[in-house]
Amino acid sequence: MNVANAAVRVHGLVKNHGRGQGRVRAVDEVDLEVPEGQTLAVMGPSGCGKSTLLHLLGGLERPSAGEVWLAGRRVDTLSERALARLRRRSVGFVFQAFHLMEELSAAENVELPALLAGRSRREAKRRANLLLDRVGLADRGRHLPSQLSGGQRQRVAIARALANEPLVVLADEPTGNLDSAATRDVLRIFEELRSAGQTLVIVTHDERVAATADRLISMRDGMFVDDTRLAGSATGWLGGLIGLEG
Amino acid sequence: MGRIALVLRLVLADVRRHRAQAAMLLLAVTAATATMALGLSLGGATQRLYEQTRAATAGPDVVALAPDPGPAVAPALASLAHAPEVVAHNGPYRIVYATLTAHGSASLVVVHGAAETPGTVDRPLVTSGHWVRAGGAVLERGFATALGARVGDRVTISGRSFPVVGIAVTAATSIFPWAPQIGPGGGPSDGGGLVWLTRSDAQALASRDLPVTVALDLKLRDPDATQAFIDAHRHIFTTKVNFSSWQFKADQDAVMLRTTQPVLVVGSWLLSFLSITGVAALAAGRATEQTRRAGLLKAVGATPGLIAAVLLTEYLALALLADALGLVLARLAEPAIASPTASRIGGVGGPTGTVIVATAALAVVVAALSALRPTLRAVRTATVTALTVTAHRPRHRPRLTALSALLPTPLLLGLRLTARRPGRAVLHACSTAVTLIAITALLIYDAQPRWGPAQHREGWGPGLSGVPDLQADHDGRLLLAVSIALIALATVNTVTLTWTTAMEARANMAVARTLGATPGQISAGLSVAQLLPALPGAVAGVPLGILLCGETTTFPFSWIAAAALVILLATTALTALPARLAARRSVAQTLSAEAT
Numbered sequence: 001m002n003v004a005n006a007a008v009r010v011h012g013l014v015k016n017h018g019r020g021q022g023r024v025r026a027v028d029e030v031d032l033e034v035p036e037g038q039t040l041a042v043m044g045p046s047g048c049g050k051s052t053l054l055h056l057l058g059g060l061e062r063p064s065a066g067e068v069w070l071a072g073r074r075v076d077t078l079s080e081r082a083l084a085r086l087r088r089r090s091v092g093f094v095f096q097a098f099h100l101m102e103e104l105s106a107a108e109n110v111e112l113p114a115l116l117a118g119r120s121r122r123e124a125k126r127r128a129n130l131l132l133d134r135v136g137l138a139d140r141g142r143h144l145p146s147q148l149s150g151g152q153r154q155r156v157a158i159a160r161a162l163a164n165e166p167l168v169v170l171a172d173e174p175t176g177n178l179d180s181a182a183t184r185d186v187l188r189i190f191e192e193l194r195s196a197g198q199t200l201v202i203v204t205h206d207e208r209v210a211a212t213a214d215r216l217i218s219m220r221d222g223m224f225v226d227d228t229r230l231a232g233s234a235t236g237w238l239g240g241l242i243g244l245e246g
Numbered sequence: 247m248g249r250i251a252l253v254l255r256l257v258l259a260d261v262r263r264h265r266a267q268a269a270m271l272l273l274a275v276t277a278a279t280a281t282m283a284l285g286l287s288l289g290g291a292t293q294r295l296y297e298q299t300r301a302a303t304a305g306p307d308v309v310a311l312a313p314d315p316g317p318a319v320a321p322a323l324a325s326l327a328h329a330p331e332v333v334a335h336n337g338p339y340r341i342v343y344a345t346l347t348a349h350g351s352a353s354l355v356v357v358h359g360a361a362e363t364p365g366t367v368d369r370p371l372v373t374s375g376h377w378v379r380a381g382g383a384v385l386e387r388g389f390a391t392a393l394g395a396r397v398g399d400r401v402t403i404s405g406r407s408f409p410v411v412g413i414a415v416t417a418a419t420s421i422f423p424w425a426p427q428i429g430p431g432g433g434p435s436d437g438g439g440l441v442w443l444t445r446s447d448a449q450a451l452a453s454r455d456l457p458v459t460v461a462l463d464l465k466l467r468d469p470d471a472t473q474a475f476i477d478a479h480r481h482i483f484t485t486k487v488n489f490s491s492w493q494f495k496a497d498q499d500a501v502m503l504r505t506t507q508p509v510l511v512v513g514s515w516l517l518s519f520l521s522i523t524g525v526a527a528l529a530a531g532r533a534t535e536q537t538r539r540a541g542l543l544k545a546v547g548a549t550p551g552l553i554a555a556v557l558l559t560e561y562l563a564l565a566l567l568a569d570a571l572g573l574v575l576a577r578l579a580e581p582a583i584a585s586p587t588a589s590r591i592g593g594v595g596g597p598t599g600t601v602i603v604a605t606a607a608l609a610v611v612v613a614a615l616s617a618l619r620p621t622l623r624a625v626r627t628a629t630v631t632a633l634t635v636t637a638h639r640p641r642h643r644p645r646l647t648a649l650s651a652l653l654p655t656p657l658l659l660g661l662r663l664t665a666r667r668p669g670r671a672v673l674h675a676c677s678t679a680v681t682l683i684a685i686t687a688l689l690i691y692d693a694q695p696r697w698g699p700a701q702h703r704e705g706w707g708p709g710l711s712g713v714p715d716l717q718a719d720h721d722g723r724l725l726l727a728v729s730i731a732l733i734a735l736a737t738v739n740t741v742t743l744t745w746t747t748a749m750e751a752r753a754n755m756a757v758a759r760t761l762g763a764t765p766g767q768i769s770a771g772l773s774v775a776q777l778l779p780a781l782p783g784a785v786a787g788v789p790l791g792i793l794l795c796g797e798t799t800t801f802p803f804s805w806i807a808a809a810a811l812v813i814l815l816a817t818t819a820l821t822a823l824p825a826r827l828a829a830r831r832s833v834a835q836t837l838s839a840e841a842t
Contacts (some may be wrong), residue, residue, distance in 0.1 A: 051838070052834075055833075084765070101754050103662070103665070104642070105644065112758070112761055113762060116655055116761055158343075
């Protein structure tokens with residue numbers, strides 16, 4: 001694999017939680033490269049370190065050891081400020097619990113990353129409308145998160161993650177709180193993103209979600225135990241996914 | 247009994263878990279109730295001090311003062327001494343208007359020519375040294391305190407030096423600096439201290455062409471009938487005779503505290519308001535946790551009544567404990583505050599029933615206003631909802647959101663944070679306004695030019711300064727103490743409000759971090775959220791402080807403007823630390839905690 005084309009690369013990544021006898025190794029000597037445009041699914045049981053890995057990739061947590069590179073730039077040594085700027089430009093997060101701001105409408109939530117990045121209000125609004133249209137919520141822009149269904153909220157969160165055209169979207173159990181219909185909607189968006197060449201790292205323990213990826217890594221006890229390339233997803237045909245119809 | 251024990255156990259457990267909050271409630275309510283108790287006690291305290299001094303010194307019921315020299319004075323005073331209403335008298339004796347210098351200070355004084363063995367009326371109580379002897383001077387205690395003079399010092403009275411042989415108190419004159427009662431020739435007095443010399447020394451002093459008034463102390467058969475006695479004798483003499491009753495002197499004592507009482511009473515209101523602000527902010531910050539706690543109690547069978555009792559008892563018990571502490575503090579401070587001149591003796595007797603009821607009511611109001619809303623919310627919330635309750639959900643404010651989108655990131659975050667809790671922003675604005683009210687009043691008070699009593703109208707000449715203006719100094723000190731208490735409480739409130747805001751907004755701020763906001767922008771946003779309401783608070787506080795001061799001759803505009811600026815800068819500095827600490831929390835941990 002060409003390192004220069006890797007959107008994300010980690011080497012010897014370790015993350016310990018706690019100290020002394022209570023210390024737990026959440027991520028244990030992990031090496032990983034995610035080429036640009038690849039959709040990577042990370043699976044594993046609860047507590048295996050999937051979410052921690054995602055946080056490390058996005059610079060939300062600092063590794064105990066090892067290196068994290070984003071777009072050819074080492075990021076684990078950056079200051080908090082520089083990391084924040086990097087996230088602003090290069091990373092979009094999607095969370096299981098959506099984490100939308102309850103007092104802001106859907107459109108205002110999507111505008112926020114662009115505003116934080118210093119774009120004008122008009123530009124942020126234009127981009128938010130475009131993204132909401134892309135996720136099928138053009139008519140829900142004025143709605144508050146509390147007025148939206150779980151699936152709609154997650155689609156707003158995805159639109160927000162895309163606001164600054166990030167290098168990579170990191171999704172942590174994006175369908176964990178959704179029913180089948182909403183899961184299908186979200187996966188359809190991910191498929192569109194994948195087709196458009198968006199790099200995606202999705203942490204999940206839902207096999208239906210993992211099946212949409214180009215590549216599947218299985219984790220256990222903080223380590224990668226399997227790394228598989230998935231051929232089925234290359235067709236981009238979601239209808240074949242197990243159990244998503246109806 | 248079992249229910250009461252259970253309530254107490256739950257209250258104690260909660261207090262142990264939230265010691266800082268309990269300490270803050272105690273501190274705030276103690277300051278408010280102590281100030282209020284002092285303010286309400288002062289009126290009666292001066293009266294009690296005068297009465298005790300009068301009893302200890304055989305104070306006269308009426309003092310007759312004949313300011314015009316002449317042959318008619320002696321018969322007039324003699325007829326008064328032998329009036330049927332009079333049972334005893336002291337004098338006549340000379341009062342000589344002189345000047346006194348000591349330790350580089352100078353003051354107008356009245357010199358009483360006193361008998362070396364006092365009679366049955368007006369027996370000044372010697373508190374230090376001994377009573378007057380030939381060639382020695384006894385200083386009235388309030389005057390000696392202002393002058394900084396002690397037994398053994400030397401004082402110069404209108405050019406003649408005397409050793410201070412004693413310090414004494416009397417009820418025959420008003421407290422320092424109103425000892426002269428009337429000026430030379432019966433005119434208005436410029437005030438001054440009181441010195442006793444022997445009659446012969448006073449006579450020698452009077453022979454230097456100094457103004458003299460002749461005085462006579464009278465004890466009446468009916469001490470309460472002074473006004474009738476004065477009315478009966480006011481206009482019957484061919485020479486001018488002024489009368490001064492013991493009731494007039496008791497009232498005059500209270501005049502010393504005329505400006506003190508409003509400082510304390512208004513100060514106690516402001517302190518109470520800040521107490522409510524701070525404690526309510528803390529209570530609101532714990533509302534979610536309290537609701538969950540109520541849900542847990544309901545789940546195990548507690549009735550709404552029991553839950554309300556648990557939640558309210560904690561605040562009430564702490565507030566009443568603080569009330570008791572405040573009353574004790576007021577009792578300790580009252581002698582110094584009620585008798586700033588040291589001209590009187592005795593104790594002030596402690597707070598009256600009315601004062602105790604008033605401060606208890608204040609404590610209950612603070613507790614109720616702080617705790618009622620979270621308690622009602624906790625009691626009314628359904629059990630299942632209470633167990634899963636999440637943080638306060640703010641209202642959508644599209645216009646403000648659109649406006650903030652035009653601003654730089656810290657202002658954007660700050661404005662939106664402020665809008666999440668408008669009630670809290672109002673409390674913060676009021677807290678800042680209260681601080682500015684106090685500081686403005688202090689600065690205006692300090693800037694006023696004063697013509698102190700006991701001062702020579704043409705000045706004292708090189709190397710001499712007048713004695714301090716005790717009333718102004720006393721009020722200034724009290725105003726400063728109340729202002730410091732207000733500023734301290736406002737400081738605690740600002741830190742509390744910032745921390746509560748930061749804790750409530752931590753999920754949103756963590757999300758903002760994932761979207762690219764830097765820790766600096768987050769902490770700046772939190773600071774801005776406190777600064778935004780502080781601005782209108784400062785703007786409102788200055789005119790309110792000016793209004794509170796009433797008429798003024800000098801207005802220290804530049805100082806007040808600087809104070810407002812300093813308050814705003816201090817708010818920024820005070821919010822920076824809690825905001826920075828809050829911004830340092832791990833984003834991943836915060837989001838994980840919110841998700842569960």
